[in-house]
Amino acid sequence: MMVDFASNISRNTDNAGSLRVVAPDAAAEALLGEIARLIARPQVARDGENRVAIVLRLSRLTPPAPRPHHRRIARALMQDSAGWHGGQVFSLANGDLVLLCQQRFAGGKAGATPRRHVVGPEALPDMLRQLLRVDTPPGLDLVSVWPLASHGLALHDYARARVARQEGRLAMEEEFAGQTGVVDALGSFIGSAAIADLLQRQSAVQLGGGADGKGGLRPIYHEVTFSISGLEGRVASAVPVSTDPFLFRHLAARLDQRMLDILSREAGQGGPLDVTRPDAPALHINLTIQGILSADFARLAAAVGAAPRGGSARLGVEISLLEAVADSAAFDRARAVLAEGGFAFVLDGVSHLTLLMTRPGLFDASLIKLDWSHRLAELPEVELAVVERGLREIGLARVVLHRAETEAALRWGMARGIKRFQGRHVDAMLGAARIVGCGFAAGCALRQCIERGGATNPIGRAGCQNVALLDAATPPGIEPSAPSRMAGAI
Amino acid sequence: MIGPVRRRAAENGETAGVRQDSQQFAGLVRDCRLADIARNVAVVRLSRLDPDRLRPHHHRLAQAALEPLAHADRARLFVLPTRDIVAVWRGPAEVARSTSRVAIEHLFIGDDSFPISPERLWENYTLPNDAEALLAIARGPDDKPALQAMQVKLIPLDPTSLAAFETQLTHADMARFVRRLQVGAVQSGGGMALAWENRRLDIQELGACLSPRHDLQAEPWLFRRLTRTLDRRMLALLAAQGELSDAGPFSFHLNIASLLGLEFLRFDEALPAALRGKVSIDVMPEDVLSDPSAFLFARDFARARGYRLTLSGLAASLLPMLPVRRLGLDRVHLRWSEALQSADLTMLQAEPGRIVLGGVDNESVLAWGIAQGINLFAGRLVSDMMRHRGLINAGQAVPLPVA
Numbered sequence: 026m027m028v029d030f031a032s033n034i035s036r037n038t039d040n041a042g043s044l045r046v047v048a049p050d051a052a053a054e055a056l057l058g059e060i061a062r063l064i065a066r067p068q069v070a071r072d073g074e075n076r077v078a079i080v081l082r083l084s085r086l087t088p089p090a091p092r093p094h095h096r097r098i099a100r101a102l103m104q105d106s107a108g109w110h111g112g113q114v115f116s117l118a119n120g121d122l123v124l125l126c127q128q129r130f131a132g133g134k135a136g137a138t139p140r141r142h143v144v145g146p147e148a149l150p151d152m153l154r155q156l157l158r159v160d161t162p163p164g165l166d167l168v169s170v171w172p173l174a175s176h177g178l179a180l181h182d183y184a185r186a187r188v189a190r191q192e193g194r195l196a197m198e199e200e201f202a203g204q205t206g207v208v209d210a211l212g213s214f215i216g217s218a219a220i221a222d223l224l225q226r227q228s229a230v231q232l233g234g235g236a237d238g239k240g241g242l243r244p245i246y247h248e249v250t251f252s253i254s255g256l257e258g259r260v261a262s263a264v265p266v267s268t269d270p271f272l273f274r275h276l277a278a279r280l281d282q283r284m285l286d287i288l289s290r291e292a293g294q295g296g297p298l299d300v301t302r303p304d305a306p307a308l309h310i311n312l313t314i315q316g317i318l319s320a321d322f323a324r325l326a327a328a329v330g331a332a333p334r335g336g337s338a339r340l341g342v343e344i345s346l347l348e349a350v351a352d353s354a355a356f357d358r359a360r361a362v363l364a365e366g367g368f369a370f371v372l373d374g375v376s377h378l379t380l381l382m383t384r385p386g387l388f389d390a391s392l393i394k395l396d397w398s399h400r401l402a403e404l405p406e407v408e409l410a411v412v413e414r415g416l417r418e419i420g421l422a423r424v425v426l427h428r429a430e431t432e433a434a435l436r437w438g439m440a441r442g443i444k445r446f447q448g449r450h451v452d453a454m455l456g457a458a459r460i461v462g463c464g465f466a467a468g469c470a471l472r473q474c475i476e477r478g479g480a481t482n483p484i485g486r487a488g489c490q491n492v493a494l495l496d497a498a499t500p501p502g503i504e505p506s507a508p509s510r511m512a513g514a515i
Numbered sequence: 516m517i518g519p520v521r522r523r524a525a526e527n528g529e530t531a532g533v534r535q536d537s538q539q540f541a542g543l544v545r546d547c548r549l550a551d552i553a554r555n556v557a558v559v560r561l562s563r564l565d566p567d568r569l570r571p572h573h574h575r576l577a578q579a580a581l582e583p584l585a586h587a588d589r590a591r592l593f594v595l596p597t598r599d600i601v602a603v604w605r606g607p608a609e610v611a612r613s614t615s616r617v618a619i620e621h622l623f624i625g626d627d628s629f630p631i632s633p634e635r636l637w638e639n640y641t642l643p644n645d646a647e648a649l650l651a652i653a654r655g656p657d658d659k660p661a662l663q664a665m666q667v668k669l670i671p672l673d674p675t676s677l678a679a680f681e682t683q684l685t686h687a688d689m690a691r692f693v694r695r696l697q698v699g700a701v702q703s704g705g706g707m708a709l710a711w712e713n714r715r716l717d718i719q720e721l722g723a724c725l726s727p728r729h730d731l732q733a734e735p736w737l738f739r740r741l742t743r744t745l746d747r748r749m750l751a752l753l754a755a756q757g758e759l760s761d762a763g764p765f766s767f768h769l770n771i772a773s774l775l776g777l778e779f780l781r782f783d784e785a786l787p788a789a790l791r792g793k794v795s796i797d798v799m800p801e802d803v804l805s806d807p808s809a810f811l812f813a814r815d816f817a818r819a820r821g822y823r824l825t826l827s828g829l830a831a832s833l834l835p836m837l838p839v840r841r842l843g844l845d846r847v848h849l850r851w852s853e854a855l856q857s858a859d860l861t862m863l864q865a866e867p868g869r870i871v872l873g874g875v876d877n878e879s880v881l882a883w884g885i886a887q888g889i890n891l892f893a894g895r896l897v898s899d900m901m902r903h904r905g906l907i908n909a910g911q912a913v914p915l916p917v918a
Contacts, residue, residue: 094776097780098780160812205675
């Protein structure tokens, strides 16, 4: 059994001491020896020098955590405590950290803690819980305290199962290494190579969009993007370019030029990338502010106007929240350009965390894409109330639940009145609907139909005898309750 | 090289820092004329040299040649858009003037690339008598194409040049690029007192000195990436032994990633106990929203360590979308602009104590801010008020120039 003594702990930041970041962790093997030595001491259970272990289970954080900063800061805080209280910090193989220290500090006896020290063991569990709460799965306490007198053997077993060599220094450089080189290579590749085959699309649907206004799925747009993983594969990049959001935004501006060029050439051609097709849902593309204000975008607008069905562009432009706040003057100009051309503005990149901190509904977008995260289904009541208030402020008719990869996402959204969804689970639902309603689908697997629906070029659609259905604005209806029936099919 | 006197002066951001803003030079000339203040002026007319043959190192060397004058009383240097360099100082400094002039002549006279006589390269003036002539020099030619032709064309950074520049930064002395700007607080009993100093890197000068061919800010996302590297250098500078031993409350900019980096932990370790709780960190909105999870972690960590957080670089039009309280930040720094007057000021009026109004360069802006209930101000006017009274560290309030 583990003991939690977090209650009645207070911090005094006015007297904050300095974090000690130089001293390295001790190796986990040393932890085993230390535990054994302490357990063996007969006075451990009797005198006031009882030792406790504060265990921080970073390995239990929700991926992609624990990230380097989680480990770096947590370790610094624990190292600080160790330095002031004669303790030691140990790193385990799975990233968990263990601080061994004297219980008289951990127990919060009056006067036992040096006054200038704030991040003492008595405050540490609360502080770590607070810092890590965003990435902590609900109902899980990452910080626990193990009195060695009563739980020494259990701690020994726990540590033995996770023995590791000491971690190397977590230098910031490791997060930067190679990224500018990758962006440079990708930028050159984007500017010179044929990359149209890397375009992919994904549909967003409105539930209850059937002809009778009740059941069924109605595609409301196809979002067209370049496959970033495909691009990285072409230049054999070992580092995901999206690791650095700023470098990625720079690269996005390069991608804009190619996207706009391709769409300009396809306008009026009747293909899947024709933004003037009246028989297909609108196309959505992601653009930077720079891209919208560029001559390439003006050329697209002109091409749309010159197309046989010109003047009726069915194009939505998705702008990330990040771009919108970075340069508001340019953002305002870009929004005016979109309005002038009759193009819809969609706000992208809104997560539940940004919904907790900001008011995206005030950006005056046609649609706002809220990224699904399983954390949405696990939010504490207070935070959930803020999210739901934010959704109401936006207006449910403007919300698209994006990255809806699972049935749980759809159910969460539907329970809150959201009707618009985009994600892999929606792809599967549309694929299933097409197969059911297609007269040429006898030899088609669901996965094949999903992949063909996501392709924008003839090669990706090869094998489909009914490509018109892939682009159709009104495929055969499917009941919203269908997801569970398809769960095993994909 | 910029000597120690110049460096200290540059840190103060006033007495001898090179100014690339001709408006500031023109303002000084007008002030001298209005108040009948005597100053000596030397103008190095690089604009008269063939721009196609002039290279960035010529600019650097010419500025370095004026180093003796930078030691003169009340010395200030300006680099004009025409490439002319102007030195302004008070009182006699004949030896320094002569030394600088000889150094300039050695740079260009006799070089076949620059067929020019000495008297056309170096001009002496006095204020307030020559105010009109100096204002004409500050304005430059009326012909815009001619002015553009005189200006050095900078190229934007690309990932390769960014990487090279980041490497270069690891060996550069960053201290000479640090500027300190005063933030003043209006006192309840009237007057304004120093609240804290903002320490920042002078990006223009940094670029001009270390990468003169590049416009560091032309590619905004690459520049944001560059700021992370600059953060690390700034943190290393602040963590250096003795750097903060006699420092008062201050603020500086950091990216969220930098706040969670090893360099910040080292800075935190080096922060004197007396400054704990008196340091404010400025963060940018796009940085906050680029990684909300990391921001929340960093925000709580910074708070726990006693730092205040200020949202900086926020346009007034975005105030309703990014409520400071909802972000859990302590303050927001708004830069004055005409648009601010027509912005939705509901947020301002609700939380005036959380606002720092920047860009306060004249009395009308200060008066507007005070009328809005704001009591924290930064800008040229504020810095001038603090410095001219010599009260930067005295903790005394200076009288407000507005009612």
